[in-house]
Amino acid sequence: MSELIQNAAPVPRHVAIIMDGNGRWAEARGLRRIAGHRRGADAVRTAVRGCQDLGVRCLTIYAFSSENWKRPAVEIEYLMGLLRLYIESEIEELHSANVKLRFIGNRTQLQDDIVALIGQAEALTIKNTGLALSVAMNYGGRDEIVRACQRIATKVELGEMTPVELNEDRFAEELETFGLPDPDLLIRTSGEQRLSNFLLWQLAYAELVFIDTLWPDFTLDTLRGAIAEYQSRDRRYGASSA
Numbered sequence: 661m662s663e664l665i666q667n668a669a670p671v672p673r674h675v676a677i678i679m680d681g682n683g684r685w686a687e688a689r690g691l692r693r694i695a696g697h698r699r700g701a702d703a704v705r706t707a708v709r710g711c712q713d714l715g716v717r718c719l720t721i722y723a724f725s726s727e728n729w730k731r732p733a734v735e736i737e738y739l740m741g742l743l744r745l746y747i748e749s750e751i752e753e754l755h756s757a758n759v760k761l762r763f764i765g766n767r768t769q770l771q772d773d774i775v776a777l778i779g780q781a782e783a784l785t786i787k788n789t790g791l792a793l794s795v796a797m798n799y800g801g802r803d804e805i806v807r808a809c810q811r812i813a814t815k816v817e818l819g820e821m822t823p824v825e826l827n828e829d830r831f832a833e834e835l836e837t838f839g840l841p842d843p844d845l846l847i848r849t850s851g852e853q854r855l856s857n858f859l860l861w862q863l864a865y866a867e868l869v870f871i872d873t874l875w876p877d878f879t880l881d882t883l884r885g886a887i888a889e890y891q892s893r894d895r896r897y898g899a900s901s902a
């Protein structure tokens with residue numbers, strides 16, 4: 661992997677991260693998995709500050725997938741508690757740093773107090789113009805696409821649009837990432853090489869960078885390494901090479 665960020669090359673506008681490896685990080689140290697999640701929350705702070713420092717405009721992180729409900733109840737409760745703590749303890753600092761927070765994913769299964777908390781955090785930061793930080797909670801890419809289709813079908817049913825008016829741009833307007841550019845770079849930690857139902861529509865042309873680092877060990881240098889790798893790629897969007 662390329663190591664050094666090239667100052668002359670553009671940094672990705674939008675970085676998406678699958679934060680994987682918390683459990684293995686903890687197990688390797690003889691700790692309970694939740695200890696890995698706690699250190700993972702610290703790594704979130706590192707990633708947010710790193711993106712701000714490097715000039716990345718948007719960061720989207722996968723905090724809880726719609727499949728994560730299959731985990732033991734105690735681990736789910738701990739992850740929800742970490743999210744509460746993250747919002748409560750960071751929101752003022754994020755707001756003063758001009759960060760605009762958004763939560764994507766299906767809120768209907770989240771606890772009422774979390775729905776209220778994320779609504780407040782979004783409302784507080786809605787006018788901010790700095791880093792657009794999107795946190796995926798109870799998120800699944802297929803579910804997002806199906807819900808977009810349902811909204812479009814309803815609009816057609818109500819006569820608000822016709823099927824021929826539907827195109828890629830119009831479809832993207834119904835996704836929860838509406839208004840954000842598609843991710844340029846997807847980083848997945850822990851050595852796994854799959855998308856796990858994350859941003860399936862939006863990642864169509866992203867550069868995928870898989871790194872062995874476990875998420876709690878993610879540092880500014882890890883981020884810089886992934887961005888340097890991105891800068892070394894030749895993005896062609898289907899065109900032929902020169």
Ligand code: FPP
Pocket residue numbers: 679680681682683684685697698700701704722723724725728739742743746795850875
């Ligand atoms: C994957 O590791 C990680 C998660 C399912 C949760 C990610 C959550 C955090 C990083 C902390 C909380 C988030 C915020 C926004 C404060 P894993 O448990 O699947 O690891 P494993 O594959 O090694 O078991």
